[in-house]
Amino acid sequence: MGTDVNDAFTQEKTSQIEAVQEEARAFQGRIDRGEIAPIGDDRYRVLTGWDEGETFTVRRNTEGRIWQILAQHGLDTTTGGAALYTSTPAWHGLGAVIPGGITEIDEVLKLARIDWEVSKRPVLYEWDDGLRAAADHYVTVRRDSGDALGAVGGRYEVFQNRRVFEFLQELVHRHDAVWESADALRGGRKVFVTMRIPQPIVIDRGGLDDEITLYLAAINSHDGTSQAESIVTPWRIACGNTERFATRDAVHRWGIRHTKGGLSNLEEARRTLGLTLAYAKSFEAEENELVRAELLLDDFHALVDSLWPVDEDANGRARTFAQNRHDELDGMFREQFRNLGRTAYAAERTITDFLDHRARVVPRSLSEDLARAQRSLEGTNDDLKSKAHRQLLLHAR
Known part of the structure; x- marks a missing residue:
C-alpha cells in the first residue's frame, strides 16, 4: 500500500517528540547529524523527513536538561480552545474530533470555532487631543473578539469565512465528499477547510497498489498578505505546519484577490474544482502508464x-x-x-x-x-x- 502523508506526519511527529524527551543526548545527536537546526530562543526547525520545515520550542530545567518539547501548531486559541475540527485525531491532540467526518458546512464552522465574521475599520491617529482617520488605511478586525488581524488598503474587500467555503458544499452533496478538517491559524489571520476526494488514486491496482488520497482545501486570509484560494493536495490541514506542506505540495490551485467583485468568480471556481475528479483520474492513468x-x-x-x-x-x-x-x-x-x-x-x-x-x-x-x-x-x-x-x-x- 502507498504512504498516507498525514499518517506518516503524525507517526514521525509522535516518535520525534518521544525520542527527544527520553534523552537529551539524542536531541543533540539530531543536531549533529543535520536533522534539526537551532533558529534562536530555544526554537528549532526540522530539516528532514515528512515534517521538514516544522518548528518547535524546547523547554529546559534549571540544570539545562530538556524536559518538554512544544511543537508549533499555530492554531488560534482566541475563544479559549483550539480552533480546529478534524475527522482524524491530529498529532497535537487538539480540537473537536468527529470520526468519519461531517457533511454540513454550518456544523463545520461551529466545531472549528471559525463561525465569526470580520469587518474593516479605519486606522485612527491622535492629533491635538483628537482622533483623525488615515486616508486609505484600514485594519481588519474580528467581530467576536475585536482583535486586529491585518493592515489593508481601501480597495481591500473582506471575504467572510462562510461565503468563501460554502461553495464547496455542492461538491459534498454531488460527490459524497466529507469535510475532513477546518481550522484557524495565527489568531484567525488564515482560515482553512479541507474535504477528502472520495476515490483515491491507485497506482498499479492489484500490483504495487500505491494509493494516494487527495484533498480539496479552501483557504481564506484576513491579514492582507495573500489571496483566497483553493488547492488540491495530499495533505489534510490540521495545523500551521500541514498548512505549509499542503500549499507546497498542491497539484492544482485557484485563487481570487480580495477586491470588489472578486467573489463573483466563485461560480467559475466551483466549475473548476468540479473537474478535480477528472484530473485525479487523468493523473492516475498517467502514473499507471509509467508503471507499465x-x-x-x-x-x-x-x-x-x-x-x-x-x-x-x-x-x-x-x-x-x-x-x-x-x-x-x-x-x-x-x-x-x-x-x-x-x-x-x-x-x-x-x-x-x-x-x-x-x-x-x-x-x-x-x-x-x-x-x-x-x-x-x-x-x-x-x-x-x-x-x-x-x-x-x-x-x-
Whole structure:
C-alpha cells in the first residue's frame, strides 16, 4: 500500500517528540547529524523527513536538561480552545474530533470555532487631543473578539469565512465528499477547510497498489498578505505546519484577490474544482502508464543528463560534481527497481526522492540542510519534476 502523508506526519511527529524527551543526548545527536537546526530562543526547525520545515520550542530545567518539547501548531486559541475540527485525531491532540467526518458546512464552522465574521475599520491617529482617520488605511478586525488581524488598503474587500467555503458544499452533496478538517491559524489571520476526494488514486491496482488520497482545501486570509484560494493536495490541514506542506505540495490551485467583485468568480471556481475528479483520474492513468513502461538503465542515464546538462566548457570541479550526482542517482534507481521494477515509474520516484531529500544546494547564507528545507517549501524543484514526468510519459507512449 502507498504512504498516507498525514499518517506518516503524525507517526514521525509522535516518535520525534518521544525520542527527544527520553534523552537529551539524542536531541543533540539530531543536531549533529543535520536533522534539526537551532533558529534562536530555544526554537528549532526540522530539516528532514515528512515534517521538514516544522518548528518547535524546547523547554529546559534549571540544570539545562530538556524536559518538554512544544511543537508549533499555530492554531488560534482566541475563544479559549483550539480552533480546529478534524475527522482524524491530529498529532497535537487538539480540537473537536468527529470520526468519519461531517457533511454540513454550518456544523463545520461551529466545531472549528471559525463561525465569526470580520469587518474593516479605519486606522485612527491622535492629533491635538483628537482622533483623525488615515486616508486609505484600514485594519481588519474580528467581530467576536475585536482583535486586529491585518493592515489593508481601501480597495481591500473582506471575504467572510462562510461565503468563501460554502461553495464547496455542492461538491459534498454531488460527490459524497466529507469535510475532513477546518481550522484557524495565527489568531484567525488564515482560515482553512479541507474535504477528502472520495476515490483515491491507485497506482498499479492489484500490483504495487500505491494509493494516494487527495484533498480539496479552501483557504481564506484576513491579514492582507495573500489571496483566497483553493488547492488540491495530499495533505489534510490540521495545523500551521500541514498548512505549509499542503500549499507546497498542491497539484492544482485557484485563487481570487480580495477586491470588489472578486467573489463573483466563485461560480467559475466551483466549475473548476468540479473537474478535480477528472484530473485525479487523468493523473492516475498517467502514473499507471509509467508503471507499465520498461525503462533501461541507459534510458535513465539519458534522462538524468537531460535534466542536468553539463556545459562543454565546464571545469573539472563541475564535471566531478555532475559525475557524483549521476552515480548517486544511478544507485538510487537500482534500489528503486528492486521494489518497483525497471520502469518509468521507478525512475520518476527516483528523481522526486533525489530532489526532495538528496540534491545538494549551494546556499549563500544558510546551512546546506536549512537551504534545502527552504527550497522544498518554496517549490524550487517543481519544474524539474514536471520535466521528468513529461519526458517519462513520452517514453511510455
